[in-house]
Amino acid sequence: MAKSDRLLQMMHLLRSIPAPVTAEVLAEGLEVSIRTVYRDIESLRAAGAVIDGEAGYGYSLTEDPALPPMMFSVDEVEALVLGLREVEQVGDPVLAQAAASVLAKVNAGLPQALQRTLEHSVLRAKSFLPRPEINIDVAAFRRATREERELEIDYVDAKGAITLRRIQPLAIIYADAKLVAVAMCLLRDDFRAFRLDRIVGFRETGQGFSPRRVAMLRAALAQFRGEVGGDSRPV
Amino acid sequence: MAKSDRLLQMMHLLRSIPAPVTAEVLAEGLEVSIRTVYRDIESLRAAGAVIDGEAGYGYSLTEDPALPPMMFSVDEVEALVLGLREVEQVGDPVLAQAAASVLAKVNAGLPQALQRTLEHSVLRAKSFLPRPEINIDVAAFRRATREERELEIDYVDAKGAITLRRIQPLAIIYADAKLVAVAMCLLRDDFRAFRLDRIVGFRETGQGFSPRRVAMLRAALAQFRGEVGGDSRPV
DNA sequence: CGCCATACTGACAAAAACTGTCAGTAATGA
C-alpha cells in the first residue's frame, strides 16, 4: 500500500475511533508495524495535524488539518456571534448550550484573525425585557415538535385556571422575551398559540401527526398573519 | 519530496488557485513533471476528490473530500437557525445578508437529514417591538468600531438638540429593539452609550485608537454593570 | 478541416522512499 493512501486511512481512524488510540490499534488496523505507525504519525504532524501522544495513554487528534478554514467573511462572523449570543440568553438551557457549542466549533475552524473577530466581537446582545419563567423541558417540547408527536398540555389561562389541552405542536416562536408554541388545538379544532411559560406540564399522547407539520405550520402562520399580530389569540 | 506531502500541497493549490489550473502550473508549483501531476491527480481522485479536467481548459476542484460533514447536532442546527434568523430581522442590511449567507453555507455542508431540520426549523423568531429608525450606515459604523477608528458623530439628545461628539466606539449592543453604541466619549472623557437611532450622521476623524478597544470595552462594561442597567446613561 | 491548448495513458530503467527488525530512551500512573 502506498503511504499516501495509508496516511488518509490513518486520519480516518484517528477521527472515528474515540481517543485514546494506541499505536498498536492503528498498526493492526492498517496492517503495518508499530514503527511505521510512529513514522506516519510524524508525517501527519508535519502536515499540520495536531496529535497528542502520551506514553501509557495513546493518541488523540486535537486539531485536524483536513478541516479547511471556514470561509466566513468578517460580516458573517459578526452575524454568527450576534445570533448565537442571543440564543444563549433565551429560556432553553439545552439550546443555549448548543449555541455555545456551535461558536466553539466554528471558532476552532477559523483562521486566527477571524478567531479574534469572533472572540472580541463588536456586536453584543443584551436583553432587558422581563422573561417569564418557563418550567417545562423546552428541549423535550422542541423534540416532540420536530418529531411530530401529539402532546397533552396542562395550560394556565389568563385567569389562572388550568385546562388540559391536546395539541399537535407545529413550531416555537421566539417573540421577544416570550416563547410561544404554535399548535393545532384538538379541543378547538383550530390553530392556537400557547405561551410556554403558561404550560405547567406536558406529556406525549403516543399519537403522531407525521408528516404534516410543515404544511400545517404554513397554514397556521398564514392564518395568524391574516389576523394582524401573531399572538392575538394566546388562549 | 515524499508524495504524501506533495498531495497535500496539491490540494492546497487546487483550493486556493481559481479554476482552471493547468497541469503545467501545478507541475511548476510543485517542482515535478507533468506526468507526475497526472499521477497525483489520479491519486487524489482515488482518495475522493472530485476534480474536473478538461482538455484545453484545466482542472477545477469541484468536491473536496477534506471537507468533513459539519458535525453539528440537531440542537446546534436549531440554535444556528434561530440565532441567524433573528439577525436577519434585526441586523443592519449588510449583517442581515451575511446571516443569510452563513445559513446557506452551513446548509450546504450538512447531511440531508440536517438540511431538512434547518430548512423547516421548529424554531422561529418574530419580534413585535417597535424599532426606532436608524439612518446611518451601521455596517460602516461596525467597521470603524472593529478597526478602532475614532468617529465624529452628530447626536440628537433627548431634547432634540444636535450635539457634535468625538468618540472612540467600542461595541454595538443589541438591546432588544434598540442598538446602542458603547464608546469612549472624548467630550466627557468617560464611557457613554449612544443610541444609534439618535445618531444622524458620523464621519471618521482620521485618528485611530488601536489596539485598545477590547480592554476599554471591558472597562466600560464593568463600569456600566456597576451602575445597574447598561443603558442608564444614554446621553 | 487543421491548429492550438490542454488532459490523458502505458512502459521502462533509475532513483528515491519506505519498511520491519533491533536496540535503546522516556513518561505516566498504580
Place this chain on the structure above:
DNA sequence: TCATTACTGACAGTTTTTGTCAGTATGGCG
C-alpha cells in the same frame, strides 16, 4: 518498581515513484 505506552536511530532489503518517451483524446476557434 512495574506495566503500558510513546519515541528515536540505524540498516539492509523491498517497494514505490519518477521523468522521459511515445502515443491518444477533446473542445474551441478560424
